[in-house]
Amino acid sequence: MTMAGPHSTGPQWVPSDEDVEGARITDFASWAQGRCGVHLPDYRALWRWSVDDLDDFWLAVWEYFEVHSATPVGAALVDESMPGAGWFPGARLNYVTQALRHQTRHRPAIRYSGEDAADVEVPWAELRRQVGALAATLKSHGVGPGDRVVGYLPNIPEAVTAFLATASVGAIWAACGQDYSAPAALDRLGQLDPSILITADGYRFGGKAHRRDDEVERLRTGLPNLRLTVRVEHLGDPTGDTGVPGSGPAAPGTVMCWAEASAGDAPLEPVDVPFDHPLWVVFSSGTTGLPKGIVHGHGGVMLEHLKSLALQNDIGPADTLFWYTSPSWMMWNFQLSALLVGATIVCYDGSPTYPAPDTLWELASRHHATLLGTSPGYVLACSKAEVVPRDAHELGALRAVGITGSSLPATSSLWLSRNVGESVPVFSISGGTDVVSAFAGGVRTVPVWPGELSVPYLGVALDAFDEAGNPVRGEVGELVVTRPMPSMPVRFWNDPDGSRYRGAYFDTYPGVWRHGDWITITDRGSVVVHGRSDSTLNRNGVRMGSADIYQAVESLPEVSEALVIGAEQPDGGYWMPLFVVLADGADLDDALKDRIRAVIREQASPRHIPDEIIVAPGVPHTRTGKKLEVPIKRILQGADATAIVDRTAVDDPDLIDWYAAHKR
Numbered sequence: 001m002t003m004a005g006p007h008s009t010g011p012q013w014v015p016s017d018e019d020v021e022g023a024r025i026t027d028f029a030s031w032a033q034g035r036c037g038v039h040l041p042d043y044r045a046l047w048r049w050s051v052d053d054l055d056d057f058w059l060a061v062w063e064y065f066e067v068h069s070a071t072p073v074g075a076a077l078v079d080e081s082m083p084g085a086g087w088f089p090g091a092r093l094n095y096v097t098q099a100l101r102h103q104t105r106h107r108p109a110i111r112y113s114g115e116d117a118a119d120v121e122v123p124w125a126e127l128r129r130q131v132g133a134l135a136a137t138l139k140s141h142g143v144g145p146g147d148r149v150v151g152y153l154p155n156i157p158e159a160v161t162a163f164l165a166t167a168s169v170g171a172i173w174a175a176c177g178q179d180y181s182a183p184a185a186l187d188r189l190g191q192l193d194p195s196i197l198i199t200a201d202g203y204r205f206g207g208k209a210h211r212r213d214d215e216v217e218r219l220r221t222g223l224p225n226l227r228l229t230v231r232v233e234h235l236g237d238p239t240g241d242t243g244v245p246g247s248g249p250a251a252p253g254t255v256m257c258w259a260e261a262s263a264g265d266a267p268l269e270p271v272d273v274p275f276d277h278p279l280w281v282v283f284s285s286g287t288t289g290l291p292k293g294i295v296h297g298h299g300g301v302m303l304e305h306l307k308s309l310a311l312q313n314d315i316g317p318a319d320t321l322f323w324y325t326s327p328s329w330m331m332w333n334f335q336l337s338a339l340l341v342g343a344t345i346v347c348y349d350g351s352p353t354y355p356a357p358d359t360l361w362e363l364a365s366r367h368h369a370t371l372l373g374t375s376p377g378y379v380l381a382c383s384k385a386e387v388v389p390r391d392a393h394e395l396g397a398l399r400a401v402g403i404t405g406s407s408l409p410a411t412s413s414l415w416l417s418r419n420v421g422e423s424v425p426v427f428s429i430s431g432g433t434d435v436v437s438a439f440a441g442g443v444r445t446v447p448v449w450p451g452e453l454s455v456p457y458l459g460v461a462l463d464a465f466d467e468a469g470n471p472v473r474g475e476v477g478e479l480v481v482t483r484p485m486p487s488m489p490v491r492f493w494n495d496p497d498g499s500r501y502r503g504a505y506f507d508t509y510p511g512v513w514r515h516g517d518w519i520t521i522t523d524r525g526s527v528v529v530h531g532r533s534d535s536t537l538n539r540n541g542v543r544m545g546s547a548d549i550y551q552a553v554e555s556l557p558e559v560s561e562a563l564v565i566g567a568e569q570p571d572g573g574y575w576m577p578l579f580v581v582l583a584d585g586a587d588l589d590d591a592l593k594d595r596i597r598a599v600i601r602e603q604a605s606p607r608h609i610p611d612e613i614i615v616a617p618g619v620p621h622t623r624t625g626k627k628l629e630v631p632i633k634r635i636l637q638g639a640d641a642t643a644i645v646d647r648t649a650v651d652d653p654d655l656i657d658w659y660a661a662h663k664r
Helices: 017-022 024-036 043-052 054-064 095-099 124-140 157-168 182-192 213-221 298-312 330-341 359-366 376-384 410-420 499-505 546-553 590-603 629-636 654-660
Strands: 077-079 108-114 117-123 148-152 172-176 196-200 202-205 208-211 228-232 254-257 278-283 293-297 320-323 344-349 371-374 400-403 426-428 430-432 437-441 462-465 477-481 513-521 527-532 537-539 542-544 559-564 577-582 612-615
Touching: 017 024, 024 043, 024 054, 024 298, 043 054, 054 077, 054 298, 095 157, 095 298, 095 330, 108 124, 108 157, 117 124, 124 157, 124 228, 148 157, 148 182, 148 213, 157 172, 157 196, 157 278, 157 330, 157 344, 172 182, 182 213, 182 293, 182 546, 196 213, 202 344, 213 228, 278 298, 278 330, 293 298, 298 330, 298 437, 320 330, 320 359, 330 344, 359 371, 376 410, 400 410, 410 426, 430 513, 462 513, 499 513, 542 546, 546 559, 546 577, 546 590, 590 612, 629 654
Parallel strands: 108 344, 148 172, 148 196, 172 278, 196 228, 228 254, 320 344, 320 371, 371 400, 400 426, 577 612
Antiparallel strands: 108 117, 202 208, 278 293, 430 437, 462 477, 477 513, 513 527, 537 542, 559 577
8 A cells, every 4th residue: 555645735834944953852862962973963863863772771761860870880781681681670760759849839730620620730749749649648557569560540639649649659550430440440450459449439430420439349359369448539528527438358458538648748769660660550451352561561651652741842940741631641751750850740630621622732832731632533623613713712822732542544644733833743642551652643853744644763674665675665554663672571471581572562463562553654754544453442542352342242142142343434533433233133222322332331441432333244253253344434435345355264254344334
């Protein structure tokens, strides 16, 4: 498949001399030239050096950001094997030491907004006090390096505090947003056998308060080795009592309210750990089977996020970063790392379109955000609602708009320029939970072209391969990374021999990371992303595996099998049909449709209700019984079925024609 060629409209944003001169990456390049004796006249030269000399580049990042190690650092990269690269073997550090070194600043660390809730600011000193106090509570319950602490929380400041306290004692953090049902959360958090659960009484979305007391009890019951549950009274108890759940025989451990767990002035003393000591576990979408638990280390995350936030996104101590996200998604982890560079972060618990389609723009204005992050779907919704953010809101502080979750069409990118501001660059990024960062995106010193990601990120040896493993330019290939990144996973959880890890990324091209995205690298070095080559459901940047949907829908007696597809549309929209094969005698009437939507909402996620429910004569499988999700997705997006499906490999080839007739 060959790309049509660069957009004839030219760049939609070009950096001014002031942009280039004032960018943090310009200062870094100048500093690196003196330190390393290299000539770095532009971004292309800087990127080339960063991937050709990984050792010198990452040592330079370490020194430039003054990362603390309790022991001598030595070399950066001592083993380039993928998987299994050896980074900074002599270092001992803690993510929290870097994140809370800015506590004396006058700007707040966190700003919070929620539907029908007053805005809250958390100063740096208060954040540090809370983290120290909660860390003391964790230690008093026997939590130390390697133990697991999990969160079932909305996007509130307490979630940030809980993570930092966990990391400070060397324990491992993982979280799910409360829009996940207890069974879906258990599929993820239950794998870790945690000793501590930090949760809340509910969350707000779409003008409603969603109480989660029953789901919390179901979650606690499914975690047999809990020692302690810490409960945040986020919504408040309408009956006037404490609202703290009981600790009956089915629910292990004791219960403590957040106010008690975070009280006091215990000193914060982060435990120094090895570079690759686990920091958090983030989960894949769980398309087939249980979600994969992806383990990242303290040092790799810290270096990758310092580089990505400060050098690529130009975020620093004077900035406020607001990315619409939830604790279920890696962008929550990415946003909170803005604390590493002294920036303020915004936590928001609510819908992006309540009470109006332009809610995120109003919040960006209210909090003086310098970078607002959202999804292509939200941009399209604003466009269809005829929102003009630059007219309705004061966005003078906004320096960039970040986009991720799926590919941003050129039309939507241009809409942002027209309706937000021609001087505000659109930094679309592409990465993944796997590296908890981006492979490609924007930078303050390079133009933005509509529908393209301007550059590969520093330190990312990005390439596009054909099926034979040859680099391709100007045509579609597999996104690959040919040299290691420090934030590649330390391992997968419950993968003692590393076979699942290797199979996920390295089976196609041995020794080379294959990510599962289709991309084109243009002749100017920009990147066009054509979408995932897997079947993850990714609505408004919130990912959910199809297995969660199947588990809910196929539990209904009227449904014998189901197939759910999330198909990105050319205009930036997202079509998510659910095909159901009905049991004998069943009829897809309005009552059954309501039951299907309800079971998805209750057992999987209310964010992933299908756009349409369609009766199908069957679901096609491979000969080994796997549903043909990816081929059907591509067919529904307009691909020629004969070109992408080997009918001899399908258990019922006639079904391919039926699905092809339902393409949009």
